[in-house]
Amino acid sequence: MKNQWLEFLFGFVTVKVTGKGIERFINVLTRNGFFIWRVRRHGTETITFKMRLEEAKKIRPYVRNSGCRVSFLRRNGFPFLLRRMMKNSGFMVGAGVFLLIIFLLSNVIWGIEIKGAKPATEYKIRQELDKMGVKIGKLQFFVKNVEGIQRGLTNSIGELTWVGVELNGTTYHLQVVEKNEPKAPEVLAPQNLIAKKKAIIVKTFVEEGQKMVDTNDHVEEGQLLVSGEIGQEGKNPRQVAAKGEIWGETWYKSHVELPFKTNFKTYTGNEEVKHFLSFGKVELPFWGFGKTEFKEYETEKNIYKLHFLKWELPIAYINKTIRESEVLPRTYTEKEAEENALELARKEIKSQLDEDAIFKDEKILHKTVENGKVILDIHFKMIENIAVGQPIPKETNE
Amino acid sequence: MAKKWGQRIRNWMASNMDLPQDVIMDLPRITMIGQIHIYIENHRGLLAFTDKELRLLLKQGQLLIKGNSFVIKTILPEEILLEGKIDEVLYLTENPGGTK
Incomplete structure (x- = not known):
C-alpha cells in the first residue's frame, strides 16, 4: 500500500469538498490517477480527504465541472515544514551561531x-x-x-x-x-670520612676531625681518612661530624673503539607542511597534497583536538611537518680517529666522576687498528676528592 | 446471442482451466477482516458514501455496505479499502451477476 513516510516527504494536503455529487467527483479524480486516502464524511454535503501536494495543484480543472466547492484545510509534510523553517530562519541562524560560539569558546584558553x-x-x-x-x-x-x-x-x-x-x-x-631548591641541612650526626676508592693522597684539607692519613700515603677503599672522634687519647673522646676534602690520585682504565667511517643523519633544512582534518581515524588532507619528493625524511605530527564544551570532538586538525634529511658519511684519518677516541674516553671517565675531578695524566697502553676501527686502551690518572662520610655507630656505654 | 456465447465460454474456462473466477468473469473480489476492514477489488466507481453506508457500482449490479463510522482508507480506480464497523454487505442486482 502507500508509504507514509514517502507521502510525508513530498507533502500532502487535507481537502474539503462541499456540494452535491461528491461521489462522482471522487470517481473522476480516482479515474484520472489521483491518489486519495482517508475519505471521511461530515454531514450531508461535506467530505474531507487527503491527497498528495503535487496532485492537489492539478485538481482545479476537475473541480470546475463537478459543481463542488473545494478548499484546502491542512498542509502536512516536509515541504511545508521547510517553508515554515525558512520563514523562521532567524531561529535557525541563531541556533547555528549559538553552537558556533560555544564551539569557539570551548577552544579558547581560559x-x-x-x-x-x-x-x-x-x-x-x-x-x-x-x-x-x-x-x-x-x-x-x-x-x-x-x-x-x-x-x-x-x-x-x-x-x-x-x-x-x-x-x-x-x-x-x-x-x-x-633548580635552586633550598639546600638540604648539613648532616650533623657524628661521622668519619673514609676513602671511596684506592688512591694516593695528594692534598688534604680537614675542617673538622682528626686527620688519620698524610700526603703520599697509599689508601685502600674503605680506609679511615678523617676520624670523627677527637680529644686526647683515652680521655673523654668527643664525637663530631668529620668534614673535609681529601684529594687523591686515582687510576682508571678505559677501552674505546671508534670506527673510521660513520654515517649520521642531518636535516637539509628543506621542509614541507601539510594540513589534515581527521574524522575519527580518517585523515583528510585539505592543504598540501601529493607525496613528498624527499627521499629521506622525518615527519613531525601535531594534533590539535577540537572541543565542544567538555567533550572532545572526533574531529581534529593535524599539522604535519616533513623535514628532509640526508645521511652524511664522516671519515677520519687514523690520527683524527685516535684523538677523537681519546676525547670520547675522557668524556666517559668524566661523566662517572664528580665535577671537580682533574685529569692529571693519560697514557695510551695499547692501540690496534682492525676492521676499520681504532681500538684504544687508555690509562688515566685523575685527582679527585675521595672522602665520603660514614656515620659512626653509636657505642653503648657499659 | 453473442454476449451469451462469451459468457458461456468464460464460465467454461473458469471451471475447466482452473483460473480464478474474478479475473475471468470480471467479478468483484471482496476481502473482509472481521468487521473492521473491507477491501473490494474490481469495482466500477463510487455511487454513495456516508459514514453509515457505502454504495459501489459493479460491472453487474451494485454492492451496498452498511455499518457505521466509515472512513475510506484508500481509493483507487478499481480498488477501495474501507474501515469502520461493517454490519452488512448486500448485492443489489437486477440481473444477478456471477451465477452460473
Missing part, C-alpha cells in the same frame, strides 16, 4: 595555572608564555602543543629543571620544579 614556582619564576614563566602566544583568551589552535610549550619553557628559562604542562579542558596546568 586559564593558566602555575604550581610549584616562586613568584619571580612564575612571573618569568608567564612572560615567556605570553611570548609564545599562550594567553588567556587565545584560541588553542594557534598555540603550540603541550610538548612544544614544555620544550620552549625549559629551553628559555634557566631556573627550571622541569616543567610539566598539561592541557585540561580549557586550562593549562603547569607543574614546575626549580
Whole structure:
C-alpha cells in the first residue's frame, strides 16, 4: 500500500469538498490517477480527504465541472515544514551561531595555572608564555602543543629543571620544579670520612676531625681518612661530624673503539607542511597534497583536538611537518680517529666522576687498528676528592 | 446471442482451466477482516458514501455496505479499502451477476 513516510516527504494536503455529487467527483479524480486516502464524511454535503501536494495543484480543472466547492484545510509534510523553517530562519541562524560560539569558546584558553614556582619564576614563566602566544583568551589552535610549550619553557628559562604542562579542558596546568631548591641541612650526626676508592693522597684539607692519613700515603677503599672522634687519647673522646676534602690520585682504565667511517643523519633544512582534518581515524588532507619528493625524511605530527564544551570532538586538525634529511658519511684519518677516541674516553671517565675531578695524566697502553676501527686502551690518572662520610655507630656505654 | 456465447465460454474456462473466477468473469473480489476492514477489488466507481453506508457500482449490479463510522482508507480506480464497523454487505442486482 502507500508509504507514509514517502507521502510525508513530498507533502500532502487535507481537502474539503462541499456540494452535491461528491461521489462522482471522487470517481473522476480516482479515474484520472489521483491518489486519495482517508475519505471521511461530515454531514450531508461535506467530505474531507487527503491527497498528495503535487496532485492537489492539478485538481482545479476537475473541480470546475463537478459543481463542488473545494478548499484546502491542512498542509502536512516536509515541504511545508521547510517553508515554515525558512520563514523562521532567524531561529535557525541563531541556533547555528549559538553552537558556533560555544564551539569557539570551548577552544579558547581560559586559564593558566602555575604550581610549584616562586613568584619571580612564575612571573618569568608567564612572560615567556605570553611570548609564545599562550594567553588567556587565545584560541588553542594557534598555540603550540603541550610538548612544544614544555620544550620552549625549559629551553628559555634557566631556573627550571622541569616543567610539566598539561592541557585540561580549557586550562593549562603547569607543574614546575626549580633548580635552586633550598639546600638540604648539613648532616650533623657524628661521622668519619673514609676513602671511596684506592688512591694516593695528594692534598688534604680537614675542617673538622682528626686527620688519620698524610700526603703520599697509599689508601685502600674503605680506609679511615678523617676520624670523627677527637680529644686526647683515652680521655673523654668527643664525637663530631668529620668534614673535609681529601684529594687523591686515582687510576682508571678505559677501552674505546671508534670506527673510521660513520654515517649520521642531518636535516637539509628543506621542509614541507601539510594540513589534515581527521574524522575519527580518517585523515583528510585539505592543504598540501601529493607525496613528498624527499627521499629521506622525518615527519613531525601535531594534533590539535577540537572541543565542544567538555567533550572532545572526533574531529581534529593535524599539522604535519616533513623535514628532509640526508645521511652524511664522516671519515677520519687514523690520527683524527685516535684523538677523537681519546676525547670520547675522557668524556666517559668524566661523566662517572664528580665535577671537580682533574685529569692529571693519560697514557695510551695499547692501540690496534682492525676492521676499520681504532681500538684504544687508555690509562688515566685523575685527582679527585675521595672522602665520603660514614656515620659512626653509636657505642653503648657499659 | 453473442454476449451469451462469451459468457458461456468464460464460465467454461473458469471451471475447466482452473483460473480464478474474478479475473475471468470480471467479478468483484471482496476481502473482509472481521468487521473492521473491507477491501473490494474490481469495482466500477463510487455511487454513495456516508459514514453509515457505502454504495459501489459493479460491472453487474451494485454492492451496498452498511455499518457505521466509515472512513475510506484508500481509493483507487478499481480498488477501495474501507474501515469502520461493517454490519452488512448486500448485492443489489437486477440481473444477478456471477451465477452460473
